Amino acid sequence: MDRMNKDNNALRSTHHPGLLDTLIEMNTILEDIQKSLDMYLETKRHIFPRFYFLSNDDLLEILGQSRNPEAVQPHLKKCFDNIKLLRIQKVGGPSSKWEAVGMFSGDGEYIDFPHSVFLEGPIEVSCGEGLRT
Structure with missing residues (x-):
């Protein structure tokens, strides 16, 4: 060069x-x-099949920002039908874990989760656990 x-x-x-x-x-x-x-990326998609709806670039961004739930929010509508955003909040003291307490639809409707979902660990596992809750 x-x-x-x-x-x-x-x-x-x-x-x-x-x-x-x-x-x-x-x-x-x-x-x-x-x-x-x-x-x-195929192994990540195999663990969490909804990742098949994402391009490689989007999936890399999600995996790269997996510790920051706010950065993952724009990709939710690509993975889940009519889920635009999650209502998330930090809980705890210095360790500050994130939890999802509800979701917003594309039309702006809001639904509280019966039980909050902690957003921790690998994102492909956290998303799968949240779906089973």
Whole structure:
């Protein structure tokens, strides 16, 4: 990249010994990473099948933000029919756990949960536990 930055001529800057081999090797590594990522996401979808409704980008965002329930909220409507948001609150002292106490529909209706659902642990397990409650 430094060489290409210094020489604005594309032909000269790309005709360098070993460049093609390096790019082919990098592409092979990238394909291996993509396959591994797809397998990882498939295991998450197998644990919680509603993740099949999400794109890889959305699922990665959810998994990356799983400790922050507020960041996961925008994806709820993609996983669950007519659930727009959850009413969540922090409970406890310094450990500050999150719990869901109700849900809002796409029409703005609100329903209290008979029992609050603690939002802890892996998100694919927490969502599944919440559905069984």
